[in-house]
Amino acid sequence: MKFDTPAGLNPIDKGRVVGKAHDRIDGAAKVTGTAPYAYERHDAAPNAAYGWMVGSGVARGRIAAMDLRAAEAAPGVLGIVTHANAGKLGKGNMNTAPLLGGPQIDHYDQAVALVIADTFENARDAAKLVRIDYTSEGGKFDLAAEQANAVKPPEGGFGGSPDTAVGDFDGAFAKAAVKVDQNYSTPDHSHAMLEPHASTAAWNGDKLTLWTSNQMIAWTVGDVAKTLGIPKANVRLVSPYIGGGFGAKLFLRADALLAALGARQVGRPVKVALARHQIPNNTTHRPATIQRIRIGADKDGVIDAIGHEVWSGDLPGGGPETAAQQTRLLYRGANRMTAHRLATLNLPEGNAMRAPGEAVGLLALEVAMDELAEACGVDPVELRIRNDVQYDPEAGTQRPFSSRKLVECMRAGAERFGWNKRQEKPGQVRDGRWMVGMGVASAFRNNLVGKSGARIGVDAKGQVIVETDMTDIGTGSYTIIAQTAAEMMGVPLEAVTVRLGDSRFPVSAGSGGQWGANSSTAGVYAAAMALRAKLAEKAGYSVDQAEFEEGLIRHENKSQTLAALAGREGIWAEDSIEFGDLDKRYAQATFGAHFCEVGVDMDTAEVRIRRMGGAFAAGRILNPKSARSQVIGAMTMGAGSALMETLDVDTRFGFFVNHDMAEYLVPVHADIPEQDVLFIEELDDKSSPMKAKGVGELGICGAGAAVANAIYNATGIRIRDYPLTIDKLL
Numbered sequence: 127m128k129f130d131t132p133a134g135l136n137p138i139d140k141g142r143v144v145g146k147a148h149d150r151i152d153g154a155a156k157v158t159g160t161a162p163y164a165y166e167r168h169d170a171a172p173n174a175a176y177g178w179m180v181g182s183g184v185a186r187g188r189i190a191a192m193d194l195r196a197a198e199a200a201p202g203v204l205g206i207v208t209h210a211n212a213g214k215l216g217k218g219n220m221n222t223a224p225l226l227g228g229p230q231i232d233h234y235d236q237a238v239a240l241v242i243a244d245t246f247e248n249a250r251d252a253a254k255l256v257r258i259d260y261t262s263e264g265g266k267f268d269l270a271a272e273q274a275n276a277v278k279p280p281e282g283g284f285g286g287s288p289d290t291a292v293g294d295f296d297g298a299f300a301k302a303a304v305k306v307d308q309n310y311s312t313p314d315h316s317h318a319m320l321e322p323h324a325s326t327a328a329w330n331g332d333k334l335t336l337w338t339s340n341q342m343i344a345w346t347v348g349d350v351a352k353t354l355g356i357p358k359a360n361v362r363l364v365s366p367y368i369g370g371g372f373g374a375k376l377f378l379r380a381d382a383l384l385a386a387l388g389a390r391q392v393g394r395p396v397k398v399a400l401a402r403h404q405i406p407n408n409t410t411h412r413p414a415t416i417q418r419i420r421i422g423a424d425k426d427g428v429i430d431a432i433g434h435e436v437w438s439g440d441l442p443g444g445g446p447e448t449a450a451q452q453t454r455l456l457y458r459g460a461n462r463m464t465a466h467r468l469a470t471l472n473l474p475e476g477n478a479m480r481a482p483g484e485a486v487g488l489l490a491l492e493v494a495m496d497e498l499a500e501a502c503g504v505d506p507v508e509l510r511i512r513n514d515v516q517y518d519p520e521a522g523t524q525r526p527f528s529s530r531k532l533v534e535c536m537r538a539g540a541e542r543f544g545w546n547k548r549q550e551k552p553g554q555v556r557d558g559r560w561m562v563g564m565g566v567a568s569a570f571r572n573n574l575v576g577k578s579g580a581r582i583g584v585d586a587k588g589q590v591i592v593e594t595d596m597t598d599i600g601t602g603s604y605t606i607i608a609q610t611a612a613e614m615m616g617v618p619l620e621a622v623t624v625r626l627g628d629s630r631f632p633v634s635a636g637s638g639g640q641w642g643a644n645s646s647t648a649g650v651y652a653a654a655m656a657l658r659a660k661l662a663e664k665a666g667y668s669v670d671q672a673e674f675e676e677g678l679i680r681h682e683n684k685s686q687t688l689a690a691l692a693g694r695e696g697i698w699a700e701d702s703i704e705f706g707d708l709d710k711r712y713a714q715a716t717f718g719a720h721f722c723e724v725g726v727d728m729d730t731a732e733v734r735i736r737r738m739g740g741a742f743a744a745g746r747i748l749n750p751k752s753a754r755s756q757v758i759g760a761m762t763m764g765a766g767s768a769l770m771e772t773l774d775v776d777t778r779f780g781f782f783v784n785h786d787m788a789e790y791l792v793p794v795h796a797d798i799p800e801q802d803v804l805f806i807e808e809l810d811d812k813s814s815p816m817k818a819k820g821v822g823e824l825g826i827c828g829a830g831a832a833v834a835n836a837i838y839n840a841t842g843i844r845i846r847d848y849p850l851t852i853d854k855l856l
């Protein structure tokens with residue numbers, strides 16, 4: 127089904143099941159430990175051996191010599207995979223550095239060997255006996271030191287063009303009555319999802335099955351085939367349950383490749399999980415940024431010039447952190463410029479992490495807006511309302527937003543949070559030892575859509591079955607897909623079975639860039655329309671006049687049950703949603719307003735978030751319960767980026783020092799006492815037949831800036847270098 131004109135009234139609009147809060151249908155299996163994760167496929171791959179990854183001890187250089195003899199002789203060892211015996215490996219589309227290094231080494235902890243043994247303990251012990259001599263070639267590890275060497279990256283990629291320019295930015299900025307010109311910096315971030323990268327691999331002849339924790343099944347099948355040099359048809363990927371991804375599992379990574387190579391070498395299934403301490407350096411991370419923002423406004427805060435430059439680094443062949451993305455679309459201003467510059471760094475591979483671009487771009491832009499509000503003497507909520515724009519400000523009025531309710535979010539959020547109690551002047555409010563302040567920030571995240579397929583059937587019992595390779599990374603995909611199928615087929619939620627995350631199912635949009643919910647349910651919508659047509663035809667009714675409800679197909683005063691029509695064989699249909707150019711004709715994005723109240727200890731500068739609240743507009747909210755969970759989780763992650771998250775770089779040797787959960791700090795429940803989420807009603811008929819948009823990443827976007835602005839309001843101390851730790855406040 128092609129989606130190239132705005133959606134009219136359709137079966138989803140009935141809203142019997144879609145749009146209602148439902149518990150996750152996979153929840154019980156998850157919390158009772160019966161949902162099989164990739165490392166736990168004892169059922170599917172019995173007799174699996176265990177692999178332990180050995181990572182490079184240098185950041186950049188070469189393997190001079192490898193001595194495996196002691197490891198090979200250790201108890202239980204079955205084999206050792208290295209570059210010398212793995213055979214020729216291709217390079218996948220999605221990886222910057224080879225997943226199995228050697229003899230060339232591209233980054234610290236790049237995999238250089240997999241030791242396989244009969245037990246996990248034996249594999250880990252033997253791995254310590256692998257002797258490797260390296261010649262180290264040094265490298266560049268310090269973004270600030272390389273800033274001047276950064277270059278304009280190639281066109282394309284997730285961020286589109288690296289640079290944009292409209293009007294005369296320099297001239298308008300020079301003439302502006304009120305100016306902000308500041309530099310901000312954000313550190314490298316680790317995804318820190320609960321389930322590590324983990325895979326079980328088994329070969330049957332030349333056919334490979336990989337049970338792996340992966341967000342994007344079709345991308346990864348392609349890259350497995352490319353890397354191993356085998357046909358895609360010989361690769362089956364199974365990823366029904368994923369313990370968090372945040373972008374870390376968008377791609378084929380070393381655990382899956384090494385499991386496949388190991389299983390081939392030892393002739394039995396092999397499972398590989400990265401230990402927590404291996405994740406930050408072996409896998410990907412969100413790259414650090416340096417950002418310069420210039421805003422020129424009139425004395426009432428109306429923006430005439432806005433500029434955002436971003437510097438980040440990556441391995442050769444990598445891409446930039448596109449942190450100026452939101453500045454292209456968020457606020458008015460006739461004169462504009464954005465630019466991304468990319469430095470070569472020999473740190474581990476940078477890549478997407480939840481809301482790549484906006485998550486750290488807004489940490490800078492929304493503090494700059496707070497600074498502008500103060501400079502103009504305009505309330506920060508009012509400042510954002512004054513600078514709202516209902517069309518793409520780079521393209522002009524001919525490209526309106528498909529829907530945009532930033533102003534509504536600001537007003538409703540401010541009212542609900544009690545923003546009118548905020549003192550404009552910083553440092554005015556005390557609560558015992560605590561200096562108290564409030565901050566606000568806009569939330570903005572692009573709305574992306576992608577082609578998505580599904581197969582849907584009904585069986586002789588009237589059970590509706592949906593199959594798609596869509597993944598559920600903890601987001602609620604199972605549930606919203608079941609809701610969509612139930613709505614479309616007129617059956618209760620319990621009458622729907624959803625099967626996900628298997629490359630044998632139709633290719634979906636997958637889970638990434640907050641495109642998954644809207645795109646994958648639209649794919650189910652398309653398949654369900656096809657099934658409705660088949661059922662109507664079999665019943666002898668006109669599909670346009672037939673009603674699907676209560677397990678029946680009705681036409682005038684006649685009806686038949688879906689179960690009877692399905693018969694013993696069942697009836698199946700398959701289709702996909704394909705998106706035309708509506709996302710080019712209309713700017714599509716999601717919006718919100720974050721509010722935060724903090725307390726800062728007068729003596730120790732300890733920062734405590736007292737409450738967070740937000741209002742969000744993201745199209746039809748398919749399931750208010752799982753959507754709220756997405757938003758509060760993302761707000762929490764935003765609070766982490768404001769207050770504590772940082773991968774500390776050893777700039778001498780080129781690795782992330784704090785590579786475990788004891789030292790890479792993320793917020794816990796006790797850090798976030800109260801979170802309130804309000805969804806503003808919105809249907810976006812240009813986004814998809816679901817009239818939904820993404821919501822999984824919106825909540826992180828701007829949340830950290832609201833925290834930073836609240837700290838300023840509490841203390842009068844403006845910090846532009848994240849995270850905002852005590853040492854910077856004292």
Ligand code: MOS
Nearest residue numbers: 373479480638639
């Ligand atoms: Mo997302 S960072 O595309 O999982």
